[in-house]
Amino acid sequence: xxxxxxxxxxxxxxxxxxxxxxSLSEGQLRVLLLxxxxxPFAGAWALPGGYVHIGEDQGCEDAAQRVLRQKAGLExxxxxxxxxxxxxxxxxxxxxxxxxYFALVxxxxxxxxxxxxxxxxRLPQLPFDHGSIxxxxxxxxxxxxxxxxxxxxxxxxxxxxxxLHAVYETLLGEPIxxxxxxxxxxxxAILEPVVGEKRTEGAHxxxxxxxxxxxxxxxxxxxxxxxxx
Amino acid sequence: xxxxxxxxxxxxxxxxxxxxxxSLSEGQLRVLLLxxxxxPFAGAWALPGGYVHIGEDQGCEDAAQRVLRQKAGLExxxxxxxxxxxxxxxxxxxxxxxxxYFALVxxxxxxxxxxxxxxxxRLPQLPFDHGSIxxxxxxxxxxxxxxxxxxxxxxxxxxxxxxLHAVYETLLGEPIxxxxxxxxxxxxAILEPVVGEKRTEGAHxxxxxxxxxxxxxxxxxxxxxxxxx
Numbered sequence: 001x002x003x004x005x006x007x008x009x010x011x012x013x014x015x016x017x018x019x020x021x022x023s024l025s026e027g028q029l030r031v032l033l034l035x036x037x038x039x040p041f042a043g044a045w046a047l048p049g050g051y052v053h054i055g056e057d058q059g060c061e062d063a064a065q066r067v068l069r070q071k072a073g074l075e076x077x078x079x080x081x082x083x084x085x086x087x088x089x090x091x092x093x094x095x096x097x098x099x100x101y102f103a104l105v106x107x108x109x110x111x112x113x114x115x116x117x118x119x120x121x122r123l124p125q126l127p128f129d130h131g132s133i134x135x136x137x138x139x140x141x142x143x144x145x146x147x148x149x150x151x152x153x154x155x156x157x158x159x160x161x162x163x164l165h166a167v168y169e170t171l172l173g174e175p176i177x178x179x180x181x182x183x184x185x186x187x188x189a190i191l192e193p194v195v196g197e198k199r200t201e202g203a204h205x206x207x208x209x210x211x212x213x214x215x216x217x218x219x220x221x222x223x224x225x226x227x228x229x
Numbered sequence: 230x231x232x233x234x235x236x237x238x239x240x241x242x243x244x245x246x247x248x249x250x251x252s253l254s255e256g257q258l259r260v261l262l263l264x265x266x267x268x269p270f271a272g273a274w275a276l277p278g279g280y281v282h283i284g285e286d287q288g289c290e291d292a293a294q295r296v297l298r299q300k301a302g303l304e305x306x307x308x309x310x311x312x313x314x315x316x317x318x319x320x321x322x323x324x325x326x327x328x329x330y331f332a333l334v335x336x337x338x339x340x341x342x343x344x345x346x347x348x349x350x351r352l353p354q355l356p357f358d359h360g361s362i363x364x365x366x367x368x369x370x371x372x373x374x375x376x377x378x379x380x381x382x383x384x385x386x387x388x389x390x391x392x393l394h395a396v397y398e399t400l401l402g403e404p405i406x407x408x409x410x411x412x413x414x415x416x417x418a419i420l421e422p423v424v425g426e427k428r429t430e431g432a433h434x435x436x437x438x439x440x441x442x443x444x445x446x447x448x449x450x451x452x453x454x455x456x457x458x
Contacts (some may be wrong), residue, residue: 006244006281015285050237054242054324056277059316084313084328087288095283099313
């Protein structure tokens, strides 16, 4: 063990990552919380996170993907850096910097033991500054959803255009004109039809099913104007 | 000195901040580079930056403001977090995470010894990953300039609307319709007239001078649609 150049007498610097993993279920944006097994805050529900492992991680994003793999069983979902949160008081273990990420996934069939998906608008008080990290992520996701492909990552594939439209409306919290929405989707050019697959919705004729083109699974696509303009 | 929890045998974790300080001069967006006094890369031109001081700094933003004060003589300019850059290879001293910020100031009268302001589009190769940090900052600033008050911080006060219009056009690299620009400025509501002060520009009648309202010196204001839409 060697000393960190940032450390000073009696204090230490720690570097962690935290991940705001979001999904959509029952018309609500939800965040994954895990029951903490260790101190500090053992037993509390908190964001998946952990120390950067400098012998193993190639960067903080790599650490975030490792945390999702190890703690949530997820392999390479859509992930984006959110912001860093830092200071002497946010973690009782020392002066800490946490590089926070957000990730989006279709809602899983069921939560594993020690996991729960809570609506982002009705969270209890969270340990550390996780409440503030979640609020920042939700604001970022809602704002980016207005002019990007971001919400497709919440939609289980394959999906119809109507299903994707409903996901955008839920995120933006307002109705989106259908014609304008289809035009923006064309502009985004992120979808491909699943050949031969259609789904019957209500009394309508069967609707074409789509999935996200492979090159846009990890890469965001933007439109010039907001989806609802 | 205590060990950092992130440290492993023979390795250490370091945490720094770097600041991309931008200004506009001779029609070009420029970044401040300082001649490095110490290793690594002593003598090279690099971004102002430094270690987080955990006994002193209240967070990484606080560290960035300290760096600007100590290394560039600047007191609280407009500053925003850009992103974190991390990994085992970006700094020869160890596995490092640098929380990067960008700041905007009116171009100073002259550069101090050991400083230079270089056009962002014609930079030499920079040490660490500073080239990539600058590129990320420039992209962010140009993109945010389309729908926010960000560029006002590049304009020496007091200024005329024509001068501010020219700053926006230089940043966006395209002409902006004057009528639409004035309407967006009204929507932003960030300016106040400097009472009794006017400036004569060319053959025109004297133009009113403005400054940024105090509450928007540190806070960004957004418009719903891009300035040029």
